[in-house]
Amino acid sequence: MPEQGAGRTEAVVSGREPFGVRLAAAMAAQGPLCVGIDPHPALLIGWGLQDNAAGLRRFSLAALEAVGPLAAAVKPQVALYERHGSAGIAVLEELLAEAAAAGVLSIADAKRGDIGSTMSAYADAWLRDGSPLAADAVTLSPYLGFESLRPALDLATNQGRGVFVLALTSNPEGSSVQHVGGRDSVARRIVTAAAAENARTAGPGSVGLVMGATVGSAVTELGIELGTLNGPILAPGLGAQGATAADMRRTFGAAYDQVLGTSSRGILMAGPDPAALRNATQRALDTLRA
Ligand SMILES: O=c1ccn([C@@H]2O[C@H](COP(=O)(O)O)[C@@H](O)[C@H]2O)c(=O)[nH]1
Numbered sequence: 001m002p003e004q005g006a007g008r009t010e011a012v013v014s015g016r017e018p019f020g021v022r023l024a025a026a027m028a029a030q031g032p033l034c035v036g037i038d039p040h041p042a043l044l045i046g047w048g049l050q051d052n053a054a055g056l057r058r059f060s061l062a063a064l065e066a067v068g069p070l071a072a073a074v075k076p077q078v079a080l081y082e083r084h085g086s087a088g089i090a091v092l093e094e095l096l097a098e099a100a101a102a103g104v105l106s107i108a109d110a111k112r113g114d115i116g117s118t119m120s121a122y123a124d125a126w127l128r129d130g131s132p133l134a135a136d137a138v139t140l141s142p143y144l145g146f147e148s149l150r151p152a153l154d155l156a157t158n159q160g161r162g163v164f165v166l167a168l169t170s171n172p173e174g175s176s177v178q179h180v181g182g183r184d185s186v187a188r189r190i191v192t193a194a195a196a197e198n199a200r201t202a203g204p205g206s207v208g209l210v211m212g213a214t215v216g217s218a219v220t221e222l223g224i225e226l227g228t229l230n231g232p233i234l235a236p237g238l239g240a241q242g243a244t245a246a247d248m249r250r251t252f253g254a255a256y257d258q259v260l261g262t263s264s265r266g267i268l269m270a271g272p273d274p275a276a277l278r279n280a281t282q283r284a285l286d287t288l289r290a
Helices: 019-030 041-046 053-067 085-102 116-127 146-159 172-178 186-198 245-258 274-289
Strands: 033-037 073-076 105-112 137-140 162-168 207-211 233-236 259-263
Touching: 019 105, 019 162, 019 207, 033 053, 033 274, 041 053, 053 073, 053 085, 053 274, 073 085, 085 105, 105 116, 116 137, 116 146, 137 146, 146 162, 146 186, 162 172, 162 186, 172 186, 186 207, 233 245, 245 259, 245 274, 259 274
Parallel strands: 033 073, 033 259, 073 105, 105 137, 137 162, 162 207, 207 233, 233 259
Antiparallel strands: none
């Protein structure tokens, strides 16, 4: 029996503007910064909170309240909610709802990827109206094949939501898979596939890429062409992983305007004082704009 769900085309069309358009507007208004909400145990303790669901909730809502008005988007790291079990997932649901109510774009960093039929369920969870976990966008892993992501690509389009597909990740181990093939690398093929998706839309596309701020010269060495992407690039690695805005400018060159730099621990470690969190966010924004 053929795989069910892999080729599903969504019929639902939401009334909201495409994610790519909404993100471009937020980046123009706020600047090119996404703040990661990563409630690591050490950060909870550092904020004077307990490493439990109640601490997680206070941390998450306080972080959103402080940084939300300054950032183009927030990016909760799903793993750090999952480690608290169902109570942690309930906090993530509340955080996503609060972000939506405050008009702050949310990117769920879940890195989902599976065969098409299971991918449909992931898409329903993260991208469908009415799901308690629906975010404006979700991160996806394409290592079961880019086309295995089809249910999420189609649902995102039809719901005015977006996806960010891992292409060149910020960790040093990523190159052992993503650089394979040299000038015809795995990463380059993912970029080409994302560009083909975005070519279907006239405005800014909603299929983004994850490309670490730490990847240095990999983009040029692998012959990756970003000029035709027509979509956003989520660039983690600022701050705690050591990358700077200057590194990002060198790495992304002419595509820098499409890049949404993201920092989690580098900003969150300034908390819990809201003014200190706002200052850390503003400093990160200033370097990205400089
Ligand atoms: O290539 C990637 C993809 C995702 N991430 C995630 O971003 C944040 C980074 O946190 P920092 O504290 O700013 O280092 C984290 O949630 C990662 O899982 C990434 O770092 N690199």
